[in-house]
Structure formats: C-alpha cells, structure tokens
Amino acid sequence: LPRLYSGMQPSADSLHLGNYIGALLQWKELQSTHDAFFSVVDLHAITVQQDPAELREKTRRTAAQYIAAGIDPSASTLYVQSHVPAHAQLAWVLNTITGFGEASRMTQFKDKSQKQGADATSVGLFAYPVLMAADILLYDTTVVPVGDDQRQHVELTRDLAERFNSRFGETFVVPQAMILKESARIYDLQNPESKMSKSAESGSGIIWMLDEPDVTRKKIMRAVTDTDGVVSFDREGKPGISNLLSIYSALTGRSIESIELEYEGKGYGDFKKGLVEVVVGEFTPVRQRALDLLADPGELDRILAVNAERASEVAEATLAKAYERVGFLRKA
Ligand code: ATP
Numbered sequence: 001l002p003r004l005y006s007g008m009q010p011s012a013d014s015l016h017l018g019n020y021i022g023a024l025l026q027w028k029e030l031q032s033t034h035d036a037f038f039s040v041v042d043l044h045a046i047t048v049q050q051d052p053a054e055l056r057e058k059t060r061r062t063a064a065q066y067i068a069a070g071i072d073p074s075a076s077t078l079y080v081q082s083h084v085p086a087h088a089q090l091a092w093v094l095n096t097i098t099g100f101g102e103a104s105r106m107t108q109f110k111d112k113s114q115k116q117g118a119d120a121t122s123v124g125l126f127a128y129p130v131l132m133a134a135d136i137l138l139y140d141t142t143v144v145p146v147g148d149d150q151r152q153h154v155e156l157t158r159d160l161a162e163r164f165n166s167r168f169g170e171t172f173v174v175p176q177a178m179i180l181k182e183s184a185r186i187y188d189l190q191n192p193e194s195k196m197s198k199s200a201e202s203g204s205g206i207i208w209m210l211d212e213p214d215v216t217r218k219k220i221m222r223a224v225t226d227t228d229g230v231v232s233f234d235r236e237g238k239p240g241i242s243n244l245l246s247i248y249s250a251l252t253g254r255s256i257e258s259i260e261l262e263y264e265g266k267g268y269g270d271f272k273k274g275l276v277e278v279v280v281g282e283f284t285p286v287r288q289r290a291l292d293l294l295a296d297p298g299e300l301d302r303i304l305a306v307n308a309e310r311a312s313e314v315a316e317a318t319l320a321k322a323y324e325r326v327g328f329l330r331k332a
C-alpha cells in the first residue's frame with residue numbers, strides 16, 4: 001500500500017469543522033487504501049508559545065478526536081510526534097541543506113511572523129517547514145494529503161529530498177502533495193474571507209468539534225451572510241452563504257446545486273436551521289466518542305505508545321540511512 005503521512009497541531013482543546021472536513025474526513029477515506037501515518041505534531045505546536053500543562057492536555061484531546069472521527073489506531077499509525085525522536089534529529093540534518101532565503105520565502109512564516117513581530121518570532125517557527133519535511137521523509141511517504149495552505153511546504157519537502165539525494169545519494173522517496181479540493185476549505189463563520197483556524201483571535205466564527213450542540217446552533221444561526229436573501233453559491237459576492245453551502249455539501253455528500261434547489265424561495269433562517277441539523281447530527285456521536293476516550297486517559301496513552309513504537313521502527317531506519325549518508329560515525 002502507498003505510504004501516507006499527515007498531521008495536525010495540538011494547538012487547541014478542540015479541532016474545528018475545517019480540520020474535520022479538510023483533513024479528518026479525507027484521512028478516514030484514505031486509511032483503507034494507504035499505509036497511513038497520522039501524527040499529533042506537538043513539536044510543531046511549540047513554535048508558538050504554549051502553556052505546558054495545556055499542551056499535554058491538548059495533545060491527548062487531539063489524538064482522541066482523530067480516533068473519534070474515525071481514524072482506526074490499529075489500521076493506521078496514530079502517534080504523538082515527540083514520542084519519535086527521529087523527527088527532531090532528521091530536521092536538524094535537513095536544516096543544514098535548507099537555504100536561509102528559501103525558508104524566508106515560506107508564506108505561512110511571513111504571515112505568522114508579521115503578526116507577531118520579529119522579536120516574538122522564534123527560530124523554531126522559521127524552521128517549521130523543515131521539520132515538516134523531516135516528518136514526511138522519515139516514512140518514505142508518497143502521498144501527503146493537506147489543505148491548500150500547506151502546498152508550499154510540501155514543495156519544499158520535495159526540493160529538500162531531491163537535493164539530499166543528489167548530494168549524498170538516493171535516500172529519500174520524493175513525496176507528492178495530495179491537495180484537497182478547494183471546496184474542502186472552510187472559512188470562519190464571522191469572517192468568511194479568512195480560513196477557519198485553531199489560532200484565530202476570536203472563536204465566535206469557529207465551529208469546534210467538541211462544542212455543545214446548543215453552542216453550535218447559535219454560531220450557525222449568527223453566521224455572517226448578506227442582504228440578498230437567495231441561497232446560492234458565489235464565493236466572491238456571497239462568501240458567507242457560499243461557505244455554509246460548502247459545509248452542508250461536504251457533510252451530506254450532496255451537490256451544491258441540489259441544496260440550492262431545496263432552499264429555493266426560502267430564507268437564510270430556514271437554510272441555517274437545516275445546516276444546524278446536519279452539523280449537530282454529524283458531531284454529536286463524534287463528540288461522545290471523544291469524551292468517552294478522554295474519560296480513560298491511561299488507555300488512550302497506551303494506544304499512543306503502541307503506535308509510537310510502530311512509527312519509530314520505520315523512522316529509525318530512515319534516520320540511520322540519512323546519518324550514514326552524511327558521514328556520521330556509527331556508534332560502535
Ligand atoms: P493553526 O491555526 O494552529 O495553524 P489550523 O486550524 O490551521 O491550526 P493545522 O493543525 O495547522 O490547523 O492543520 C491541520 C489540517 O487541517 C491541515 O491538513 C490543514 O490543511 C487542515 N485545515 C486547517 N484549517 C482548515 C480549513 N479552514 N479548511 C480546511 N482544512 C483546514
């Protein structure tokens with residue numbers, strides 16, 4: 001089976017609807033046709049300040065939500081990144097073949113560092129894409145399913161793999177990004193021009209997977225729309241309604257056209273009520289499963305430990321090969 005790698009940062013207590021539609025739903029599909037590695041990338045999360053106790057809890061919660069959403073930890077390898085030291089080790093090696101200018105051109109770094117200012121921006125945030133390259137290359141990954149926001153990082157990963165291979169000899173498999181379709185990109189309900197994001201300043205436009213149904217209902221009913229009153233898709237002119245239509249379509253598997261037809265002649269209120277049913281219906285069982293898993297953290301930690309072992313075996317072998325190639329003396 002082709003190797004697949006993807007991950008999410010434990011940067012919030014709950015994942016959101018964008019993570020669910022843009023990543024988890026696709027991962028669930030792909031895990032039966034791929035040898036999949038899904039990581040909770042805590043090393044990435046500390047590139048911005050985290051409270052230590054909260055980070056630990058968010059890491060568990062993120063793992064629980066992967067499983068609750070349908071990732072099977074006995075079919076896929078679901079583990080915590082810091083449990084596999086090879087990630088940090090290979091990242092160091094890749095740092096040394098990454099150009100300073102090359103890393104400076106990464107738009108996610110430019111965006112995040114601009115918001116923070118140079119002194120609040122860590123070298124870790126700068127090196128984030130190199131760590132991501134290490135994540136992917138350690139597993140001889142061929143397929144990397146990510147949202148459009150990660151396209152440039154996967155491009156860098158390919159460049160680094162090819163550079164390493166040509167400088168030191170064939171070592172890494174050059175991976176391919178599987179860019180999830182534009183319709184899988186979900187926007188903030190209060191600010192439908194920017195993507196729904198765990199680290200957004202305000203949570204009022206974010207549908208969290210673990211929100212109580214009543215909170216979800218309120219957020220959807222208050223979602224920003226327009227004054228035109230027609231339920232139709234127009235990303236430019238009607239970003240709010242278009243986003244809600246995308247969500248409706250992604251969760252039901254129905255076409256946008258059929259949803260537009262259903263709500264023809266009806267108001268936004270009716271449409272939003274319909275969407276509340278869809279989202280709450282989807283998340284109620286997911287939320288319950290996540291809460292059940294979190295009620296027994298010892299069992300969850302055991303699952304993660306077994307999976308980290310499986311991940312380590314593959315990662316250690318690749319790291320050893322890379323160390324050999326760059327000329328590190330093998331420990332006798
Ligand atoms: P952060 O704000 O901390 O970066 P995030 O919400 O962007 O958090 P990530 O952990 O960076 O989440 O990304 C996890 C996965 O979810 C990635 O595959 C990413 O492409 C996808 N993703 C994130 N936000 C969205 C969104 N709004 N719509 C669709 N997919 C998304």
Ligand code: MG
Nearest residue numbers: 009149197198
């Ligand atoms: Mg992100």
